[in-house]
Amino acid sequence: MPVYTVSHVQNIRICVIMVGLPxxxxxxxxxxxxxxxxxxxxxxxxxxxxxxRRQAAxxxxxxxxxxxxxxxxxxxxxxxxxxxxxxxxxxxSEDGVVAIxxxxxTTRQRRDWLLRLCRENSIEPMFLESWCNDEKIIxxxxxxxxxxxxxxxxxxxxxxxxxxxxxxxKYQEIYEPLTIEQDxxxxxxxxxxxxxxxxxNRIETYLESRIVYYVMNLHIRPRCIYxxxxxxxxxxxxxxxxxxxxxxxxGFKYAQKLPELVKQAAGDQVDNLTVWTSTLIRTQQTxxxxxxxxxxxxxxxxxxxGACDGLTYEEIEKQFxxxxxxRDENKYEYRYRGGESYRDVVIRxxxxxxxxxxxxxxxxxxxxxxLRCIYAYFMNVPQEESPWxxxxxxxxxxxxxxxxxxxxxRIKADIPAVSTYKExxxxxxxxxxxSGNSSKNLITGAPIDKKDG
Amino acid sequence: xxxxxxYPGNYSARKQKRWSQGSRNSQSSGQIRTDAVHSRLQPNxxxxxxxxxxxxxxxxxxxKVLICLVGLPxxxxxxxxxxLTRYLRWLGVKTHTFHVSDYRRAKYANFEDDIxxxxxxxxxxxxEGVRMRQSILQDCLDDMLGFFEKDKGQVAVYDALNVLKKxxxxxxxxxxxxxxxxxxxxxxxxxxxxxxxNxxxxxxxxxxxxxxxxxxxxxxxxxxxxxxxxxxxxxxxxxxxxxxxIKFINFGERLITxxxxxxxxxxxxxxxxxxxxxKTGCVYFARCGKSDLDKYVDDEVLNEEGLQxxxxxxxxxxxxxxxRKKGSPVPVSLNASSGSSTDTLEKHAFRQPPTADGTxxxxxxxxxxxxxxxxxxxxxxxxxxxxxxxxxxxNQLNPGEIADLTLEEVKQRFPDEWAxxxxxxxxxxxxxxxxxxxxxxxxxxxxxxxxxxxGDMLIIAHESALAxxxxxxxxxxxxxxxxxxxPRDELVEISYSPYENHARxxxxxx
Numbered sequence: 001m002p003v004y005t006v007s008h009v010q011n012i013r014i015c016v017i018m019v020g021l022p023x024x025x026x027x028x029x030x031x032x033x034x035x036x037x038x039x040x041x042x043x044x045x046x047x048x049x050x051x052x053r054r055q056a057a058x059x060x061x062x063x064x065x066x067x068x069x070x071x072x073x074x075x076x077x078x079x080x081x082x083x084x085x086x087x088x089x090x091x092x093s094e095d096g097v098v099a100i101x102x103x104x105x106t107t108r109q110r111r112d113w114l115l116r117l118c119r120e121n122s123i124e125p126m127f128l129e130s131w132c133n134d135e136k137i138i139x140x141x142x143x144x145x146x147x148x149x150x151x152x153x154x155x156x157x158x159x160x161x162x163x164x165x166x167x168x169x170k171y172q173e174i175y176e177p178l179t180i181e182q183d184x185x186x187x188x189x190x191x192x193x194x195x196x197x198x199x200x201n202r203i204e205t206y207l208e209s210r211i212v213y214y215v216m217n218l219h220i221r222p223r224c225i226y227x228x229x230x231x232x233x234x235x236x237x238x239x240x241x242x243x244x245x246x247x248x249x250x251g252f253k254y255a256q257k258l259p260e261l262v263k264q265a266a267g268d269q270v271d272n273l274t275v276w277t278s279t280l281i282r283t284q285q286t287x288x289x290x291x292x293x294x295x296x297x298x299x300x301x302x303x304x305x306g307a308c309d310g311l312t313y314e315e316i317e318k319q320f321x322x323x324x325x326x327r328d329e330n331k332y333e334y335r336y337r338g339g340e341s342y343r344d345v346v347i348r349x350x351x352x353x354x355x356x357x358x359x360x361x362x363x364x365x366x367x368x369x370x371l372r373c374i375y376a377y378f379m380n381v382p383q384e385e386s387p388w389x390x391x392x393x394x395x396x397x398x399x400x401x402x403x404x405x406x407x408x409x410r411i412k413a414d415i416p417a418v419s420t421y422k423e424x425x426x427x428x429x430x431x432x433x434x435s436g437n438s439s440k441n442l443i444t445g446a447p448i449d450k451k452d453g
Numbered sequence: 454x455x456x457x458x459x460y461p462g463n464y465s466a467r468k469q470k471r472w473s474q475g476s477r478n479s480q481s482s483g484q485i486r487t488d489a490v491h492s493r494l495q496p497n498x499x500x501x502x503x504x505x506x507x508x509x510x511x512x513x514x515x516x517k518v519l520i521c522l523v524g525l526p527x528x529x530x531x532x533x534x535x536x537l538t539r540y541l542r543w544l545g546v547k548t549h550t551f552h553v554s555d556y557r558r559a560k561y562a563n564f565e566d567d568i569x570x571x572x573x574x575x576x577x578x579x580x581e582g583v584r585m586r587q588s589i590l591q592d593c594l595d596d597m598l599g600f601f602e603k604d605k606g607q608v609a610v611y612d613a614l615n616v617l618k619k620x621x622x623x624x625x626x627x628x629x630x631x632x633x634x635x636x637x638x639x640x641x642x643x644x645x646x647x648x649x650x651n652x653x654x655x656x657x658x659x660x661x662x663x664x665x666x667x668x669x670x671x672x673x674x675x676x677x678x679x680x681x682x683x684x685x686x687x688x689x690x691x692x693x694x695x696x697x698x699i700k701f702i703n704f705g706e707r708l709i710t711x712x713x714x715x716x717x718x719x720x721x722x723x724x725x726x727x728x729x730x731x732k733t734g735c736v737y738f739a740r741c742g743k744s745d746l747d748k749y750v751d752d753e754v755l756n757e758e759g760l761q762x763x764x765x766x767x768x769x770x771x772x773x774x775x776x777r778k779k780g781s782p783v784p785v786s787l788n789a790s791s792g793s794s795t796d797t798l799e800k801h802a803f804r805q806p807p808t809a810d811g812t813x814x815x816x817x818x819x820x821x822x823x824x825x826x827x828x829x830x831x832x833x834x835x836x837x838x839x840x841x842x843x844x845x846x847x848n849q850l851n852p853g854e855i856a857d858l859t860l861e862e863v864k865q866r867f868p869d870e871w872a873x874x875x876x877x878x879x880x881x882x883x884x885x886x887x888x889x890x891x892x893x894x895x896x897x898x899x900x901x902x903x904x905x906x907x908g909d910m911l912i913i914a915h916e917s918a919l920a921x922x923x924x925x926x927x928x929x930x931x932x933x934x935x936x937x938x939x940p941r942d943e944l945v946e947i948s949y950s951p952y953e954n955h956a957r958x959x960x961x962x963x
Contacts, residue, residue, distance in 0.1 A: 180707070200708040200727060204812070206905050209727040216720050244885060279882070298882075298891040304851065307750055309885075338750040338856070347845050348895055358717065 019129035049103035053079035062166035127188035242309035302367035306339025393417035532951035637698035734909035767833035811906030849915030853886025
């Protein structure tokens with residue numbers, strides 16, 4: 001039986017039905033929820049009706065969205081049906097837990113149809129409406145959409161913006177927002193101007209409350225997150241895992257250089273930054289020359305290797321051959337004797353992720369396994385891949401979360417260090433160039449920018 | 454002799470290791486203990502799960518907040534203020550509840566003889582009533598201001614009617630002037646069965662000690678009826694939209710927040726409110742059975758004695774629950790959710806029966822840690838078809854390098870660490886180990902899931918994990934938590950009431 005991080009998940013299927021005019025941040029919220037839940041091993045997927053519609057109408061103008069345009073209406077209804085059919089298939093054949101239906105769903109008629117379908121299939125619908133009349137927020141979203149939406153590919157931005165605003169008006173004509181009077185029996189959340197006012201109605205399960213809490217903690221202010229492993233440690237030199245060793249001479253050099261790297265990466269935000277470290281000596285030594293405020297988190301300590309702590313991979317292979325094999329076969333689930341698995345680390349990192357969503361500029365100095373987990377959250381890396389990512393020493397990673405993607409930048413310190421990367425099926429460290437394993441290159445290779453939906 | 458710390462909070466706990474021997478108190482079986490959620494906080498009080506604090510002892514990103522409750526009598530304001538205080542204190546926010554009714558009782562012991570009837574109206578009609586009401590409210594307000602100024606408090610919870618707009622205006626003005634943010638939480642209940650239950654609870658409050666229950670109920674209804682006609686719900690006329698408030702409707706059925714942009718505390722409070730349920734069941738704590746060598750690193754299975762223990766435990770617990778529920782309208786059911794299915798053609802018109810754990814009053818769920826012998830201790834429950842959930846967060850405190858060492862070996866091999874642990878067993882961390890504080894932070898996500906469970910639950914875990922959860926439910930200080938003891942042959946029962954929780958120890962072999 002799988003161990004879920006949120007116990008109430010058993011027997012629950014939830015469909016989060018987004019509601020709201022275009023440019024209300026629905027896709028942003030949808031993708032964030034999927035990423036957060038997937039990271040917690042709760043099976044989640046986003047179904048974006050726009051993507052289905054684009055198959056029949058790839059570059060429609062505003063008139064296409066007029067409620068009187070019968071051809072347009074037909075295509076849009078077919079797209080919605082196709083998306084919902086795929087969603088139902090996903091629930092049933094892939095044991096889905098939380099689906100997000102990312103569409104405008106602005107009419108009560110459409111919502112009633114979805115409600116009926118969900119209930120007939122024993123899926124709890126949860127409506128999530130983003131309602132906004134703050135021009136500043138809307139304009140910001142419009143800028144995002146007109147520059148990133150495939151609908152306006154290759155179009156002059158001003159033309160795109162004016163067409164997009166016309167499209168919004170078309171939706172506005174038929175928009176019926178959720179109200180307590182008429183929808184009081186439904187499970188719904190209504191965000192008014194992001195969170196000026198929030199209405200939370202009939203939340204029935206812990207999982208739903210968790211989604212709401214997460215959404216309430218999201219913000220769209222610009223900020224960056226910086227990630228770094230500690231400098232090379234004495235254990236790294238000896239090829240040992242775990243322990244609480246001091247930095248090596250080269251590791252110390254990295255610590256000395258780190259303030260300069262941070263300044264280079266953060267620019268004028270360099271003083272507006274908080275440093276988080278683990279409680280282990282090597283991360284604190286790495287942070288010692290940074291002048292910013294520092295915070296220690298036990299939750300950022302390295303994955304506990306239990307009985308294998310302080311051994312080299314060769315020693316582990318000799319002393320615990322069965323364990324060594326099992327770990328290679330399923331690295332995410334394997335729990336060291338008396339220690340932790342990657343899944344365990346993700347559970348203890350959850351409060352860190354929630355806090356990171358709320359915070360602005362943060363530099364995290366931590367360890368290989370922990371960094372893999374945090375990176376996997378921001379970059380949507382699947383569980384099968386994340387434990388195998390290569391994250392080199394003496395490199396500062398800058399993550400810049402944007403509405404639809406996270407931009408990654410790597411800044412190398414140019415201080416040599418050993419490789420601590422172990423490929424599958426060997427106890428030797430270092431990266432073989434012949435390897436066909438693409439996932440390990442997620443960080444050393446070209447930055448990926450993943451987009452869902 | 455313990456030196457008073459220079460700064461309160463975990464900050465100084467880490468800087469100035471200290472420990473009070475006197476606070477180590479053991480408990481004997483059968484004794485009922487009341488939780489400490491109403492205790493006055495000492496200036497050097499340290500909170501179990503405080504993540505970090507500044508030199509002032511406050512969470513730096515939260516500021517000072519007055520939580521002002523609003524609502525008619527029998528709307529669960531007292532229960533709400535107490536459970537919020539317990540949760541916020543746990544998170545490391547220096548919080549204290551100020552019940553106006555406590556002030557009134559302290560001043561006038563017998564309300565029937567000493568106080569005119571109209572005192573209980575938000576706007577008394579007699580001169581004497583007005584004078585008394587004003588002086589009692591003033592004492593309470595003064596104490597709250599003092600709590601912020603002198604006791605370095607961060608959150609005060611003001612448990613009073615505040616049903617009139619002008620009362621709220623006064624509070625807003627008074628505290629804003631002192632740079633304290635005000636968050637109103639209005640409890641609105643329109644479900645008659647909930648009101649009825651609250652009236653029953655109120656009739657058993659200290660005000661009605663020794664009263665005939667029917668007479669007490671009648672008297673309490675008078676208080677409601679005096680205020681219902683003059684009640685002005687928050688922002689009813691749209692002229693209170695500048696205030697920061699949360700409307701809490703039918704105990705979480707609906708929540709409306711106003712003006713709450715990204716406040717850490719407000720978000721936390723909303724998350725808590727979404728999950729806070731009226732509890733009819735109890736939480737039970739039990740240890741796991743024994744294994745042969747009792748080694749940490751090996752993760753052993755139960756031995757013969759352990760298997761026997763698991764049977765005894767299951768029998769005793771089910772027997773205890775059955776006895777407790779005898780005569781109560783809630784039947785004993787052994788399911789996690791016990792919802793009946795609504796089998797009808799017009800399915801979509803109805804909500805699904807709740808399928809989540811613990812949603813019903815008669816539900817029962819067992820949680821265990823993921824270690825083998827702990828999980829196996831729950832096998833007799835599994836065999837009876839009872840839901841058992843393994844929770845990683847419930848695993849015991851990681852002993853690090855002192856794992857499986859005897860006390861003598863620890864003293865010998867880690868003399869300095871041993872001495873530090875004696876100074877501050879809550880925050881001290883042996884090499885590579887977790888401290889109790891680390892454990893409390895790790896277990897925090899479980900608390901709200903517990904809050905959500907209406908029915909009974911049993912938690913089988915190591916003594917260290919039980920101590921932390923007990924610490925939350927009973928509002929223990931972190932001086933106490935490391936020394937709490939949970940012998941194998943005792944079952945601990947924690948029961949809820951609006952004003953405070955109670956703990957009882959039950960010998961499983963009796």
